[in-house]
Amino acid sequence: EPEVTQTPSHQVTQMGQEVILRCVPISNHLYFYWYRQILGQKVEFLVSFYNNEISEKSEIFDDQFSVERPDGSNFTLKIRSTKLEDSAMYFCASSDRGLAGVDEQFFGPGTRLTVL
Amino acid sequence: GENVEQHPSTLSVQEGDSAVIKCTYSDSASNYFPWYKQELGKRPQLIIDIRSNVGEKKDQRIAVTLNKTAKHFSLHITETQPEDSAVYFCAASPPNYGGSQGNLIFGKGTKLSVKP
Numbered sequence: 616e617p618e619v620t621q622t623p624s625h626q627v628t629q630m631g632q633e634v635i636l637r638c639v640p641i642s643n644h645l646y647f648y649w650y651r652q653i654l655g656q657k658v659e660f661l662v663s664f665y666n667n668e669i670s671e672k673s674e675i676f677d678d679q680f681s682v683e684r685p686d687g688s689n690f691t692l693k694i695r696s697t698k699l700e701d702s703a704m705y706f707c708a709s710s711d712r713g714l715a716g717v718d719e720q721f722f723g724p725g726t727r728l729t730v731l
Numbered sequence: 732g733e734n735v736e737q738h739p740s741t742l743s744v745q746e747g748d749s750a751v752i753k754c755t756y757s758d759s760a761s762n763y764f765p766w767y768k769q770e771l772g773k774r775p776q777l778i779i780d781i782r783s784n785v786g787e788k789k790d791q792r793i794a795v796t797l798n799k800t801a802k803h804f805s806l807h808i809t810e811t812q813p814e815d816s817a818v819y820f821c822a823a824s825p826p827n828y829g830g831s832q833g834n835l836i837f838g839k840g841t842k843l844s845v846k847p
Contacts, residue, residue, distance in 0.1 A: 648834060648835075650835075656839070657820065657837045657838065657839045657840055658767075658775060658820060658822075658835075658837045659837070660834040660835060660836060660837075663833075663834050671833075671834055673834075706774060706775070718763045718765075718780070718782075718824060718833075719765065719777055719780060720765075720777075720835060721777075722767075722774040722775050722776070723774060724773070724774050725774055
């Protein structure tokens with residue numbers, strides 16, 4: 616069964632550094648998402664992406680964040696200047712509305728980002 | 732925007748008993764309500780979902796009910812087993828008026844413990 620994949624599984628960085636988190640969505644999916652989950656808390660929406668542009672973004676997704684689909688397979692989240700509070704698990708998800716209007720979002724395994 | 736409340740935050744049951752988790756949502760336009768199971772350190776996995784044109788859906792030991800008027804939905808797990816122990820998240824998906832799929836707004840999660 617196809618799965619969303621993410622790399623790296625764990626990223627440790629110094630405060631102020633830039634990080635890029637990578638995701639490979641399921642190949643025929645059209646909608647892509649980033650969520651984050653601070654340890655022990657709920658999953659929070661960051662941004663959705665469709666047709667090569669951002670569809671929606673939350674208040675968390677400020678100017679320090681950007682997303683890109685640099686080629687036909689990868690979907691990336693960039694944090695320009697990391698802060699301590701950016702430490703969290705970042706999940707990528709993808710979905711394909713299709714003819715049946717299925718809304719299921721498939722989540723990747725996550726990247727644990729630790730900012731020191 | 733959409734807000735999802737989830738109760739209880741922790742739930743402990745004996746193996747074989749039933750477990751019920753309840754969620755309420757605020758945006759009457761939300762039209763898709765998935766439930767995710769998350770084991771420690773793992774990705775959220777969809778276990779069941781319901782759309783707003785359906786009142787109840789069942790899949791073996793798991794069922795979800797939706798009351799659109801009251802804006803609440805519930806997860807029911809019967810004949811619980813120790814492997815059901817995990818954190819369960821409900822979510823609501825308001826439609827995106829730009830035309831793409833709506834994002835998921837999650838509840839805070841319920842930690843279910845099933846004691847053998």
